[in-house]
Amino acid sequence: MPAPLLVPALLGVAFLVLPLLGLLVRAPWSEIGPQLARPGVGEALRLSLVSATLATAVSLVLGVPLAWVLARSQLRGRSVLRALVTVPLVLPPVVGGVALFLVLGRQGIVGGWLYEATGFSLPFTTAAVVIAEAFVAMPFLVISVEGALRAADARFEDAAATLGADRWTTFRRVTLPLVAPGVAAGAVLCWARALGEFGATITFAGNFPGTTQTMPLAVYLTLQRDPEAAIVLSLVLLGVSLATLLLLRDRWLGRGAVR
Amino acid sequence: MSLAARVVVRRGSLQLDVELTVADGEVLAVLGPNGAGKSTVLRVLAGLLPPDGGRVVVDGDQVWDSPEEHRPAHERSLGMVFQDHLLFPHLSVTDNVAFGLRTRGVRRADARATAGDWLARVSLTGLGDRRPGQLSGGQAQRAALARALVGEPRVLLLDEPLSALDARTRLTVRAELHRHLTDYAGSAVLVTHDPVDAMALATRVVVVEDGRVVQAGTPAEVARRPRTDYVARLVGLVLLAGTAAGTTVELDGGGTVAVAEDVAGPVFVAVRPESVALYLSRPAGSPRNVWPLRLVAATPHGSVVRCDLAGEVALTADVTATSFAELGLARGAEVWASVKASEVAVYPR
Amino acid sequence: MAGALLLVLAGCGVDSGQATETDGELGGTLTVLAAASLTDVFTDLGDQLESDHPGLDVQFTFAGSSALATQVAQGAPADVLASADEELLAAVADLGAGDPAVFAENTLVIAVPAGNPADVTGLADLADPGRTIALCATEVPCGAAAARVFDAAGLTPAPDTLEQDVRAALTKVQLGEVDAALVYATDVAAAGSTVEGIDVAEAADVVNRYPLMVLEAAPNPQAAEAFVDLVRSDAGRRALADAGFRLP
Structure with missing residues (x-):
């Protein structure tokens, strides 16, 4: 392997892995049992997994069609649309949370109307956690899927059209299966981002054990009083997310091997 | 069944305006160099590209394209075979062939059964469960043909169907394609840049250059009487333009050629390279066509050497490797070239 | 560590x-x-x-x-x-x-959106589950102080969210997304006209002192x-x- 590639690659690995090693080395291992048994930890973990998964589902339902529009449609102003889609990536998440208030809060443009009509207010509910996470994480999915669509040979879609498939059938039966690996990669990115989401969640959904306190929020607040316990909680979150991704990867690889 | 079309497309440097008619059971080859717009014609016929003008009418009354309407590809009764087969990689071969039936509402089991029959017809029995990636190039192209034909379309479009195959496979697939085209009842349009494909598969040929039809006719006519340098080169002839009076043609580029027929007015003169003989000194006797020329290039071509000559008349001569060696020719050598008047084809421009 | x-x-x-x-x-x-x-x-x-x-x-x-x-x-x-x-x-x-010396004190007050739409009058309203209430999480100083105030008052608060700091709690009041929050008097003063402060008698004994030293x-x-x-x-x-x- 050429050194100009190998050396930066090794530095890159070190840069990414050393902070993790730091957590592992400093972790008070004997406390792991008691910390896990603490009330609220299991709840926060469960809430994190459920809300990240729901946020990914929302992102798939909305994001894949959006990626298709960006990659395939002849829509004017597509580049503007693409820039808008990436806004949540550059927006500080806390600002994103405030922006969600302005639209979906009980004083918000849409949320205000909902509150007037039904008395239901979105902030401080688990649904708000899912919305905040989807807002921040969906661009990752959209960008991955759009990239996969652009890389996919559009002539397969031509072939499908000459075989009598309308655009919707073509999308379902040809395009989507062709870009499935890209969709899977995007969903993983999206899920991971949603799992670690902090700023938008604590702003828009608030923090209340059992309804809106996800692991990152629990970690942050624990850090204020008990940094060692916070390390333990971070490692739990990390372990669970890595285990989940590895499990899924095995399943996908198992299926992908048919190709 | 028939297809009548005038296709007008303006895309940047491409100014395409081509008229085609294809009768029942006829195979029309669209022959032309790269960039001439032949694939664009096919995309318009397929409905993948709305034309800027003209019309596409099938069976005399089904309007597929006109200034008023554009019927999208999936609503046209057509089958299309692409250069690199474009079988869907995520579906089995059977499901690929069944695809066109499923989109038209045929039940899954029936569609698969019909697909199986078609696989047998293209000699792919037993390969239906494979993925396209597990087929050879020739097998994949045959599967693609089955996929295009399975819905018994009114129009069959073939876009360079053989050009991605190696020479030997091309031979067998060409033969198979010929068999299926002969059986096919609808109108077929074959786009190719290979004159052999056109001659072997088509009942009629149109030559498209720079977006225009420059010649049309049966394959034999086109091969015998090319009307452009491009076609002449394809069919292995040297084409010279001139004006005839009696049995003498004054070439536009200077020089004269004697011909056997009595003709008058603007004509083309076509010379087969193998009919050109080369000598180191002026040949004895007095053949009427003899020119002192200079050898500018010599390239081995199978058992002959193709000699490009310049001078009064630009000619190409094919001489056997033995003669070439005996003459001891090198680039720049001065030679005498002669052609019998009876070997020269002449026809009106 | x-x-x-x-x-x-x-x-x-x-x-x-x-x-x-x-x-x-x-x-x-x-x-x-x-x-x-x-x-x-x-x-x-x-x-x-x-x-x-x-x-x-x-x-x-x-x-x-x-x-x-x-x-x-x-x-x-x-x-x-x-x-x-x-x-x-x-x-x-x-x-x-030298010895540190206290130069300022800060106390908790109830912050409500301008106009006080939910008619919050005192600490007891922050124990009402029907209102939307933000408090600081007990892990951070303003939350610990708030807990002492509620203890002193003998009330059990009914928060909808436990904020990571006092600014976050105040922001939610400013946006009108909560009916009330318990924040420092200085935060209400800094927020200007978007927020109104309501003094809390029970908070008088829970004072944050600001020491200063060279x-x-x-x-x-x-x-x-x-x-x-x-x-x-x-x-x-x-x-x-x-x-x-x-x-x-």
Whole structure:
């Protein structure tokens, strides 16, 4: 392997892995049992997994069609649309949370109307956690899927059209299966981002054990009083997310091997 | 069944305006160099590209394209075979062939059964469960043909169907394609840049250059009487333009050629390279066509050497490797070239 | 190790130039570490000191009190430390040039959106599950203080969200997304007309004291003393009172 590639690659690995090693080395291992048994930890973990998964589902339902529009449609102003889609990536998440208030809060443009009509207010509910996470994480999915669509040979879609498939059938039966690996990669990115989401969640959904306190929020607040316990909680979150991704990867690889 | 079309497309440097008619059971080859717009014609016929003008009418009354309407590809009764087969990689071969039936509402089991029959017809029995990636190039192209034909379309479009195959496979697939085209009842349009494909598969040929039809006719006519340098080169002839009076043609580029027929007015003169003989000194006797020329290039071509000559008349001569060696020719050598008047084809421009 | 971690989080080092003294006139750079809630008042006082002493450059680092204590413990080259937490300052008191002295106090009040749409009148309304209430999480100082207030009042609060800091709680009041939050009086004062404050009698005994000290290792001790004097002067006390602080 050429050194100009190998050396930066090794530095890159070190840069990414050393902070993790730091957590592992400093972790008070004997406390792991008691910390896990603490009330609220299991709840926060469960809430994190459920809300990240729901946020990914929302992102798939909305994001894949959006990626298709960006990659395939002849829509004017597509580049503007693409820039808008990436806004949540550059927006500080806390600002994103405030922006969600302005639209979906009980004083918000849409949320205000909902509150007037039904008395239901979105902030401080688990649904708000899912919305905040989807807002921040969906661009990752959209960008991955759009990239996969652009890389996919559009002539397969031509072939499908000459075989009598309308655009919707073509999308379902040809395009989507062709870009499935890209969709899977995007969903993983999206899920991971949603799992670690902090700023938008604590702003828009608030923090209340059992309804809106996800692991990152629990970690942050624990850090204020008990940094060692916070390390333990971070490692739990990390372990669970890595285990989940590895499990899924095995399943996908198992299926992908048919190709 | 028939297809009548005038296709007008303006895309940047491409100014395409081509008229085609294809009768029942006829195979029309669209022959032309790269960039001439032949694939664009096919995309318009397929409905993948709305034309800027003209019309596409099938069976005399089904309007597929006109200034008023554009019927999208999936609503046209057509089958299309692409250069690199474009079988869907995520579906089995059977499901690929069944695809066109499923989109038209045929039940899954029936569609698969019909697909199986078609696989047998293209000699792919037993390969239906494979993925396209597990087929050879020739097998994949045959599967693609089955996929295009399975819905018994009114129009069959073939876009360079053989050009991605190696020479030997091309031979067998060409033969198979010929068999299926002969059986096919609808109108077929074959786009190719290979004159052999056109001659072997088509009942009629149109030559498209720079977006225009420059010649049309049966394959034999086109091969015998090319009307452009491009076609002449394809069919292995040297084409010279001139004006005839009696049995003498004054070439536009200077020089004269004697011909056997009595003709008058603007004509083309076509010379087969193998009919050109080369000598180191002026040949004895007095053949009427003899020119002192200079050898500018010599390239081995199978058992002959193709000699490009310049001078009064630009000619190409094919001489056997033995003669070439005996003459001891090198680039720049001065030679005498002669052609019998009876070997020269002449026809009106 | 907790300290090391916090230092990493706090991030910034403080750069301080050497004091240059000419004829007793103040000059060089004065570095002040101060609790975030002092940002507005101290920035004004710093400007005033700079205009009184043209050769002087006053630099502030505003951060959470625990982060500041960590920086001082790690030897950050600063002149003055002003904390919002007596306990945290006590931990580094031996690094001070003199005893720390309390110069301001802050108490909790109820913040409601302008116009008080949910008719909040007192602490008991924050125990009403029918209202949307934000409190600070008990892990952070304002939350711990709030817990003591509710204890003293014998009430069990009914919060909908436990915020990571007092600013976050206040933001939700400003946006009208909660009916009330328990925040510091200074935060209400800083929020201007978008928020109204309601005094809480039960909070009178739960007071946050702000101690201030010159550091022993101060690179610019004269300027440090001058700044402390300014904070304790009438002008300084007026500025603090305007910002919502109580004066001891």
